Amino acid sequence: MTQLDLNDSQALARYDAFVRQSPNASFYQDRAWAQVKSNWTPAYFVYEREGAIVGAVSALSITANNGVPFIYCSRGPVIDPRDTELWREMIEDMTAYARSINAFFVRFDPELLEDTSLQEHYSELGFRVRSADLLLTDFIQPRCNAVLDLRGKTLEQVLMGFDAKKRYDIRVGLRHDISYTQGRDNEALRMFSEITDDMAERKGISMRDFAYFKRMMEAFPQAYVALGSYEGEVLCGALMLPYGDKMTYLYAASLEVKRSIQAPNALLWHLIEDAMNKGYTAFDLGGVFALDGSCPLYKYKKGFVKQEGITAYIGELDLVIDEEVYAGFIK
Known part of the structure; x- marks a missing residue:
């Protein structure tokens, strides 16, 4: 294992190249994610065999609310899931690193x-x-995420895979000629942030602010804002992040006005169509937090992906360094 020198541009570039081409990678393991999570401290590790990188870990650390640091390797590591030898080596190394910064556990x-x-x-x-x-x-x-599988499908097949109500809503939006634009400039980001703020206040939920979205755009040059408008008025938007073979519908928001014309559903359909045209094989609509009608996100997203598209992941893997502190934190 090699912990990368953050001033070694060549080593960092090798890390980037490996992660971005790996089938086991997510944008959360990209170094760009540390630019978004700017209050966390990054460390990067690579594993090599015969001069080639075969594994990588982005480990971000922060002090927990108990006053003790912990390490989070979000959607990591970027390692063959069944390479036991490499996992054992990684566990040993991450344990040593955690102890060196007095972290009480490491989460993958x-x-x-x-x-x-x-x-x-x-x-x-x-x-x-x-x-x-x-x-x-x-x-x-x-x-659990709602993931739409686009592999080997035509646009019509994808549409017919939605439930009848979603197909109807999309067609209503298309009949109203909801315009669709993409942008990366501050004006597009400002519009999206204002819609997000409006929705957060209306629903009494917390959402990311303009500064966070700005860091996201600066960190990931492929990210963009999509806006849906009707008769010149912006009604909805989404922040999209393509990475690898997946398009992620990372954040989305809409205004309360003119709900009957179904602008958000028309915009989402335009985004799915665009992802297919660009060759992405999956469209990730993001997480759900219950698998029944008590979760509005589940009710909405299930209409696009059906039950088989509600993708359950393996969960969290905690490497515990200090049992006592961990027990108090996790309860």
């Missing part, structure tokens, strides 16, 4: 499909596996 939550045998394997390696026995609200990242 790889974007691997739920797999009982793999969960048992990771438990045998020494992880505390947090998964289906917990509420979906008990995880840092959603354990």
